[in-house]
Amino acid sequence: MASVAPTYYTNQVQVTDEAASFSPSVLEEMDSHLAKYPSERKRSALIPLLFVIQRERGYVDNAGVNFLAKFLDLEVTDVWETVTFYSMFNLRKIGRHHIQICKTLSCRVMGEPEITEHVCNKLGIYVGETTADEKYTVSLVECLGSCGTAPMMQIGFDYHEDLTTEKVDRILDSLK
Ligand code: FES
Numbered sequence: 001m002a003s004v005a006p007t008y009y010t011n012q013v014q015v016t017d018e019a020a021s022f023s024p025s026v027l028e029e030m031d032s033h034l035a036k037y038p039s040e041r042k043r044s045a046l047i048p049l050l051f052v053i054q055r056e057r058g059y060v061d062n063a064g065v066n067f068l069a070k071f072l073d074l075e076v077t078d079v080w081e082t083v084t085f086y087s088m089f090n091l092r093k094i095g096r097h098h099i100q101i102c103k104t105l106s107c108r109v110m111g112e113p114e115i116t117e118h119v120c121n122k123l124g125i126y127v128g129e130t131t132a133d134e135k136y137t138v139s140l141v142e143c144l145g146s147c148g149t150a151p152m153m154q155i156g157f158d159y160h161e162d163l164t165t166e167k168v169d170r171i172l173d174s175l176k
Contacts, residue, residue: 019070020063026056030071042072046082050089059090087141095130095137097175100154103140106147111163115151116140118165122172135175 022030030049037044046068053064060083069076083089087100101107101116116138120126123136130137146152149161153168160171 015062015076017066018063019066020053020057020061021067022056026052034072043074043078046072046074046079047086050079050083054089058093061091087139093130093134095135097136097155099136099138100141100144101138102142102144102146102150102152102154104143104147106143106150107152110150112151114165115153115163115168118168119153119172122169136172 030052033045033048033052034042049068049071050060053068054060057064065079065083066076068074069079072079083091090098099119101112101119103112103116116127119138123131123138125131125136125138127138127140141154144152144154144159146159146161151163152159152161153163154160155171155175160167
């Protein structure tokens with residue numbers, strides 16, 4: 001099976017005016033992030049707050065973005081441009097293990113296509129998809145800053161480097 005679906009996944013979202021709400025403890029946590037920055041520089045808290053949104057809602061959704069825009073006195077587009085720039089923010093529900101394979105130059109020439117195809121074949125999904133049991137999601141991402149140990153992938157917060165198909169098998173088999 002090829003690793004990229006004929007209809008390639010796109011991060012399309014439906015934009016509405018709905019805004020998320022959060023518990024008092026989460027709001028308190030958000031305020032504590034905001035307090036780290038000067039009041040005229042609220043925007044500086046955007047990335048830590050996006051991590052809170054992602055943790056609380058499972059991914060960064062439209063309602064979470066609308067909430068943050070109001071919370072930080074930003075335009076909704078200001079929030080979306082940050083969310084869609086960084087691959088660490090997910091725009092949809094992902095599996096328990098998010099496998100992010102680097103597709104940039106060093107990894108590409110050192111075997112990324114073979115690694116991607118191997119991962120996808122092993123899991124039975126295309127890039128951008130999640131397995132039916134919601135355990136794995138596979139994404140291709142830009143350089144993760146580990147070019148000297150290409151090809152590499154990130155799963156959760158862990159880097160796996162100098163990949164071979166045998167090493168990929170061992171890593172995937174070790175995931176619970
Ligand atoms: S090119 Fe893959 S980590 Fe930089």
